[in-house]
Amino acid sequence: MKISIDDIKNAKDQSLKIRFDNTVKDLSTEGSVVAELVLKAYGKYINVQGTIVANVKLVCDRCLKDFVKKMKVDVDETYLLGHLIANEDAHSGQELELKDGDFVTELTGTDEVDIDDLIYQSVTLNIPNPCVCDINCNGDAEMEKYMKKEISDPRLEVFKNLKINKLEEGK
Numbered sequence: 001m002k003i004s005i006d007d008i009k010n011a012k013d014q015s016l017k018i019r020f021d022n023t024v025k026d027l028s029t030e031g032s033v034v035a036e037l038v039l040k041a042y043g044k045y046i047n048v049q050g051t052i053v054a055n056v057k058l059v060c061d062r063c064l065k066d067f068v069k070k071m072k073v074d075v076d077e078t079y080l081l082g083h084l085i086a087n088e089d090a091h092s093g094q095e096l097e098l099k100d101g102d103f104v105t106e107l108t109g110t111d112e113v114d115i116d117d118l119i120y121q122s123v124t125l126n127i128p129n130p131c132v133c134d135i136n137c138n139g140d141a142e143m144e145k146y147m148k149k150e151i152s153d154p155r156l157e158v159f160k161n162l163k164i165n166k167l168e169e170g171k
Contacts, residue, residue, distance in 0.1 A: 001018075001020060001022070001114075001115040001116055002112040002113065002114050002115065002116075003016065003018065003039060003112055003113045003115060004111060004112050005041070005046060005081065005107070005111050005112060005113065006111065008039050008040070008041045008046060008113075009041045013040075014040060014041040014042075015038060015039070015040045015041075016038070016039045016040075017036075017037070017038050017039075018035075018036075018037050018038075018039065018115070019034075019035070019036055019037075020033065020034065020035035020036075020037065020115055020119065021033075021034050021035075024116050024119050024120050024123075025116060025120070026120060027054070027056070027119070027120050027123060027124070028056065028057040029054050029055055029056055029057060030055040030056075030057055030068050031055055033052065033053070033054040033119055033123070034052070034053045034054070035050060035051065035052040035053070035075075035115070035119055036050050036051055037049070037050035037075065037115070038050055039113065044080060044081045045078055045079065045080055045081070046078070046079040046081065046107070046113060047076075047077070047078050047079075048075060048076075048077045048078075048079070048113065048118060049075060049076050049077075050074075050075050051072060051073070051074055051075065052071075052072070052073040052075060052119055052122055052123060053070070053071070053072050053073075054070075054071050054073075054119075054123055055068050055069070055070050055071075056068065056069050056070075056071050056123060056127065058127065058131050058133075059131070060131065060132050060133035060137060061130040061131050061132060062130070062132055062133075062137045062138065062139040062140075063133065063137055063139050063140040064140065065133055065140070067133040071123060071126060071127075073122050073123055073126045075118065075122050077105065077118060077122075078105070079105050079106075079107045079113060080105065080106050080107060081107055
């Protein structure tokens with residue numbers, strides 16, 4: 001789903017409410033993704049705020065079993081119509097300090113906001129790491145053979161037999 005910037009600017013109060021209820025390409029979900037979003041135009045900026053709810057299909061990092069996690073993601077994304085840095089400043093070779101308002105997505109050369117991409121990125125970036133099916137998951141016994149066993153370095157064996165004499169204070 002793509003929303004035209006002109007549609008946002010021509011809406012009442014330059015604000016457009018949308019409800020997304022569909023699947024998103026490359027995002028493995030159970031059922032559809034539901035998003036309630038408000039797109040608002042502020043001069044050369046477009047701000048998108050709202051909530052995304054999705055039942056995402058994941059694989060547990062410990063036991064490798066498939067599971068579904070219900071995710072609720074709050075979105076607050078700002079798009080810039082044009083360039084953040086003027087072209088002559090971009091090639092000056094000087095460092096540029098980013099400030100709070102500089103964390104935006106440039107919509108250079110496009111006249112629409114891609115809602116599918118916004119939802120995909122928002123959900124993907126909020127997948128927990130490590131991804132576990134249950135907080136008490138200790139993995140599968142079958143996985144035990146693939147786990148790295150602690151192997152001691154034979155060169156360090158000499159330190160196991162090393163005895164250290166402690167000097168008593170005052171003697």
